[in-house]
Each structure stands twice: as C-alpha cells, then as structure tokens.
Amino acid sequence: MxxxxxxxxxxxxxxxxxxxxxxxxxxxxxxxxxxxxxxxxxxxxxxxxxxxxxxxxxxxxxxxxxxxxxxxxxxxxxxxxxxxxxxxxxxxxVRPLQIPINTAAAPEKIAIMKPIVSAVGAGAAYPDYKPAPYIVTEKRDDFDVVTVVTEAPVSYSSMMVKIDTNAHIGDEGALVRRNGRVVGIVTTEQYGSHILILGGVNKVKGPDGMYVVKTMAELGNKEKVTLTVDKGCTLELQVGEHPVINGVVDDKMRVGCGGACCGLFARSLAPLIDEAIILDHHITGLFTKHPAGAEQKPYSGVTPVGRLATNGRYFFEHGDGWGGTNIKDPIEAIKDIDMNIAKPGMKILVAETTWRKIALFEVSAEGRPVPVEIPAELEAFRKMAAGCCEDSRVSAMYYAGVGGSARAGVTVDPIQITKAVHRGDATLTIAGAPTYLMPGGGITFLADVEKMIVHPFNYTASPAVLAPIEYTMTVENYKKIKGHVQAMRTKEDVIKEGRFEFTELKD
Structure with a gap:
C-alpha cells in the first residue's frame, strides 16, 4: 500500500x-x-x-x-x-486471446487493389464537372475493372517526414523553415526517429504557401531539401537517404532505447561489466536495476543522473550529447556511487544506444569513477551491438484530404465516391501506391512516397500540390455510384494513343 x-x-x-x-x-x-x-x-x-x-x-x-x-x-x-x-x-x-476468423480476401477486393493506369502524366479535365481525363477499363479474372485518374490540385496537403536519428533536432512544436519561411512543425518522436509535419491547408494558403507546396513536392519526388528548425538543427533531407544533421551524416539509428538495450544484450553484457548506463534521450537504462540485468547481476550501488521512470529506466534531458542527451562527457552520467554496496575495482560502462561510442570506468577506493581502457572482449561486444543497428533513413508519407470538386470528374453524385471508398467498393491509390484511409468523414489518407511511381508530384501557383489520384473499382460498382460510364475506354484503346510508358508498381 x-x-x-x-x-x-x-x-x-x-x-x-x-x-x-x-x-x-x-x-x-x-x-x-x-x-x-x-x-x-x-x-x-x-x-x-x-x-x-x-x-x-x-x-x-x-x-x-x-x-x-x-x-x-x-x-x-x-x-x-x-x-x-x-x-x-x-x-x-483478464481477456481471452482474440483470433480473427474473417481472414480470407474476397476475389473482388484483389481485383481492384491496383490501378489499371496511374494518374502520373494523366493531366486534368478542368473544370471538374467534366469526366476525368482517363477512365480506363480492363478485364481482371472474372471482373470488369475500371480506374478513374486525374492529377488534382490538393491544398489540403501535408507531408509526414520521418527522420531516423537519435540527435535532438528541436523541441516538439518548433517551427520548421525553408529559406526562413515557415513550412511545417516538429511533432512527436517515435522509436528512434523524429517526425515533421510539413504543409497543411493553413500553411498552404498562407503568405509562404509557394515555399510550402514546393517543399512537399520536392520531398515527395525524392529530391534533396534543406530545412532549419527554430532553436534546433539544420536538416538536409532526401527520402530514401541518410539524414544530414548540422552537416553531419547520421548513418545509423539506435538498436532500441537504453532500457531495451539492457534487455536485448543482458546475457552478452553481464560477464563483461559490473554496471552499465546506456544513454538515450528517451529512456536511459541502468543495467543492474533493469529487470533483465537484475537477473544477471546484483545491484551495483551506482545511480545515474536523470529522473526515475521505473526500475532501471531513467528520463534524461534532450541535448546534443551522447545518445541525444545533454551528457557531453560520459562521466557526467554517473550521479552517485554508494560504497556501502559498490566495491573498488568495479567496472562501469557508459554507452550510447547506437553503440558507436562507449566509455569504461573503474571505481576507485574513494568511490570515484576513473576512466580505463576498453578491453578487447568489450570492444568485440560493442561491434556486435553496433551491427544490430539499422541504417538511418529519411522517409515520408503524403498525408492529405482529397475530394472537393475533383470528385465530379468521377461521378455526377460526388458523395457516392466518398462512400464507395469507405465501404471498400473503390480502392484509392496515389501514383500507384496503396493508401491508409483514415476513418470518419471525407477522404483523408496516408501514402508512402517510396511506393509511388517515380517523380509523382508537381505543384501549381494556386498554390497547391498536384497529386496523382486513382480510384479503382468494378465497372458494376462504378455504374452504381453514377460514374461517367459514357467516358470509359479500354486499356488497349489508351495504349493506341502512343503516349505512355510501362512502369512497375512497388508492393
């Protein structure tokens, strides 16, 4: 109690x-x-x-x-x-294990998973009450399938950018700028990564709107973009490449947080040290207090700086030091050594969660940590742990809301395409990439730009991002939603135009 x-x-x-x-x-x-x-x-x-x-x-x-x-x-x-x-x-x-029973995919859903043609290069048919520029049919197994495509100006456009790094790029809520103009904000951190949200309709329609749509389009096209974070870092970002932070390439992301490292490497690390403080800007691990480490070794008497979360886990302050913390010299991570528990000669390891940097200390007779050389067996462990790190990359999700007048190019009854997408009767793809449809009203989605056809985006002076939008469904369902069936053409007919290139969609 x-x-x-x-x-x-x-x-x-x-x-x-x-x-x-x-x-x-x-x-x-x-x-x-x-x-x-x-x-x-x-x-x-x-x-x-x-x-x-x-x-x-x-x-x-x-x-x-x-x-x-x-x-x-x-x-x-x-x-x-x-x-x-x-x-x-x-x-x-408390609860029984839940086992799904509806795991078989309906053949119709498989038939409409991918578009017949993409919207990249399709152009538009403006004003939007006209049928979309390409409404193309194809026979797939037992289904007549149709894809409706257009390159639509989307002002409700955002880009969610994931930056794999342990470095502190800036505080949550900090403004992100390009050439001094505000294009987005820093949002929450994820596991070994930081997230930016660029764009959004209020920034697109604001005084820096052209900077905003240009930035999103270029990132979506996997071009290099340089951004700055207020009271934070300068970022060179290119989707699919390592992030460059304050001019330094960050090529590896952490194995896990400091607590996770205690669990992952408990058996390998225990014979090599008496204590380990594994520094991380989220959770720093204290080995002998962590449940995994405590099963291997008794508590050492060492207390790290930081705020206790749960046994063996500490919250540290952000900074540009070790593990994205404010620790510049590893000895600063050791707050106290209780010599009623600790013994002279004990070895204390201080490490980053990327395992690029480690330091070893020996406890003196007076209870002070004294730096010592890294023995070969500990260096071999460091290389093994560092080899568990993944490559750091920049990735991006196009995050937008489509609909508006462009739906009139799909159907004479615009609400029907929205309902069809939510029912799963129509599949929404962006430049051929699958989308995750967010629940609720409207058509709001996320799509991985790396799964899109090469160079999918442009932007217009409205300002808006020109996004390649595809709706694929059976012809039967297209008739039910009052689509422009009179404008349907076969894939063979489109190919006869001669204005096309074959391309592969990524899974």
Missing amino acids: IKVEIGKCVGCGACEQVCPSDAIKVVDKKAVVNDNCVHCVTCIKYCKPGALSEDAVSENTLLCRNCGVKCRIPEGKQGACKRFRNENGELVL
Missing part, C-alpha cells in the same frame, strides 16, 4: 487523477488509499508536496513480473495495465 502523510497532503487531487487503478481518492481534502492499490507508485511520482511514500507490501499480494512496473496485485484485483488479475494466488490474463 501507499502511505499518506496527512500533514503534507494539500488535497490537490493529482494522485487521484493519475492512478490507473482507481485506488486513491481525495476525501475531505486528504488523499485516502483503498484496497485497489497495486503499488505501481504512479501517485508518488506526481505528488508535488511529497505526501505519498512506499509502505510495506501486504503478503496477500502477487508480484507481477510482466513489465518493469512490477505491480503487487491483491487477491481478485487487476494490475495497473488491466491485463492481469490475481485469482487465488495465480496470475491470469
């Missing part, structure tokens, strides 16, 4: 708001802990007055080892994650 020091409790309610087990309530302006408590200590982390502390754990609880939180679950109660329950002293899963 969690202990409440009544004199310090101010009744702010933070503990009640963050408790995942509904185990703490504010009653008469004081926190009260009930028997739902699983000792996850979330409330302690968020109690600014320091009124909460760990107390003795009841013998009637069951220790869950399925994650680093290590809940102590009372009889009949669930852990903080709501996945495991204590039933008569046994840890059981």
Whole structure:
C-alpha cells in the first residue's frame, strides 16, 4: 500500500487523477488509499508536496513480473495495465486471446487493389464537372475493372517526414523553415526517429504557401531539401537517404532505447561489466536495476543522473550529447556511487544506444569513477551491438484530404465516391501506391512516397500540390455510384494513343 502523510497532503487531487487503478481518492481534502492499490507508485511520482511514500507490501499480494512496473496485485484485483488479475494466488490474463476468423480476401477486393493506369502524366479535365481525363477499363479474372485518374490540385496537403536519428533536432512544436519561411512543425518522436509535419491547408494558403507546396513536392519526388528548425538543427533531407544533421551524416539509428538495450544484450553484457548506463534521450537504462540485468547481476550501488521512470529506466534531458542527451562527457552520467554496496575495482560502462561510442570506468577506493581502457572482449561486444543497428533513413508519407470538386470528374453524385471508398467498393491509390484511409468523414489518407511511381508530384501557383489520384473499382460498382460510364475506354484503346510508358508498381 501507499502511505499518506496527512500533514503534507494539500488535497490537490493529482494522485487521484493519475492512478490507473482507481485506488486513491481525495476525501475531505486528504488523499485516502483503498484496497485497489497495486503499488505501481504512479501517485508518488506526481505528488508535488511529497505526501505519498512506499509502505510495506501486504503478503496477500502477487508480484507481477510482466513489465518493469512490477505491480503487487491483491487477491481478485487487476494490475495497473488491466491485463492481469490475481485469482487465488495465480496470475491470469483478464481477456481471452482474440483470433480473427474473417481472414480470407474476397476475389473482388484483389481485383481492384491496383490501378489499371496511374494518374502520373494523366493531366486534368478542368473544370471538374467534366469526366476525368482517363477512365480506363480492363478485364481482371472474372471482373470488369475500371480506374478513374486525374492529377488534382490538393491544398489540403501535408507531408509526414520521418527522420531516423537519435540527435535532438528541436523541441516538439518548433517551427520548421525553408529559406526562413515557415513550412511545417516538429511533432512527436517515435522509436528512434523524429517526425515533421510539413504543409497543411493553413500553411498552404498562407503568405509562404509557394515555399510550402514546393517543399512537399520536392520531398515527395525524392529530391534533396534543406530545412532549419527554430532553436534546433539544420536538416538536409532526401527520402530514401541518410539524414544530414548540422552537416553531419547520421548513418545509423539506435538498436532500441537504453532500457531495451539492457534487455536485448543482458546475457552478452553481464560477464563483461559490473554496471552499465546506456544513454538515450528517451529512456536511459541502468543495467543492474533493469529487470533483465537484475537477473544477471546484483545491484551495483551506482545511480545515474536523470529522473526515475521505473526500475532501471531513467528520463534524461534532450541535448546534443551522447545518445541525444545533454551528457557531453560520459562521466557526467554517473550521479552517485554508494560504497556501502559498490566495491573498488568495479567496472562501469557508459554507452550510447547506437553503440558507436562507449566509455569504461573503474571505481576507485574513494568511490570515484576513473576512466580505463576498453578491453578487447568489450570492444568485440560493442561491434556486435553496433551491427544490430539499422541504417538511418529519411522517409515520408503524403498525408492529405482529397475530394472537393475533383470528385465530379468521377461521378455526377460526388458523395457516392466518398462512400464507395469507405465501404471498400473503390480502392484509392496515389501514383500507384496503396493508401491508409483514415476513418470518419471525407477522404483523408496516408501514402508512402517510396511506393509511388517515380517523380509523382508537381505543384501549381494556386498554390497547391498536384497529386496523382486513382480510384479503382468494378465497372458494376462504378455504374452504381453514377460514374461517367459514357467516358470509359479500354486499356488497349489508351495504349493506341502512343503516349505512355510501362512502369512497375512497388508492393
């Protein structure tokens, strides 16, 4: 259970708001802990007055080892994650395993997966009430299939750019600029990567709109673009290539966060060191406190700088130091060595999660870390771990909302194509690339630019991105949505025009 020091409790309610087990309530302006408590200590982390502390754990609880939180679950109660329950002293899963039964793909869906022709080079038929420039039919197995294509100006255009790097490129929300003009923002980090969102209708229609659409089109065409982040880095980005950050090529991304590295390399690392601090801007790992490392070696007495998350995992500050943290000299990662636990001669490894840089320290008789040479066996391990890193790349998803007047080139009843796409009766592709359709109204999607036909984008002075849009469906369904069936042509007829090139679509 969690202990409440009544004199310090101010009744702010933070503990009640963050408790995942509904185990703490504010009653008469004081926190009260009930028997739902699983000792996850979330409330302690968020109690600014320091009124909460760990107390003795009841013998009637069951220790869950399925994650680093290590809940102590009372009889009949669930852990903080709501996945495991204590039933008569046994840890059981709360929900049965779910096994899909509808896994067979319908032949019709396979027939309409890919377009007959792409919209790259198709042009447009403006004004949009005219049929799209190419409405092309083909026999596929037992189905008559039609693809409707146009290169449409899309102002609701965005580019989601993923940059594989451990470097801190800039704070979330920071503005991204090209030639000083705002073209996007930094958003959330992902596993070993940073994400930019470029464009969006408000930037496209703004004073820097031409810079915005030009940037998106060039990135989508896999051309090199130089961007700057406010109070952050200069980025040279080209889809499919390594990112260049402040003039330095970043060719490898991390194996995993610092905590993950403790788990991945626990058995290999344990014979080589007494402790390891694996630096990462997200989660830094302390080996002997991490569950995987703790199974291999006893706690060393070492405490890293940073803020404790769960056992063996620490949050560090962003920076341009080791592992994307603010640690410039690896010795700075060691906050304290408790000589009541530690022994002189112990070896402490400090490493980055890319394993490009490591440092080794020996604990002196006075309890200080002293730099020592890296032995051959530890260097061999470093090379092995570094070999587990993937190549860093820049990738991009075209992220847009289509529809508008261009739907009139598909059907005389525009809502019908929107409904057909959401029902799955029509497949939307962009330059031949599959799309992920977002739920809800309209046609909002994401598509991988690397799966598109080469050089898929242009831009116009509206300003807008010219996007190659394809709708593929059976002829039967095209008739049902009131499509321009009178404008349909066969693929053979299109080929007779002589204005075409054969190309391969990427899977």
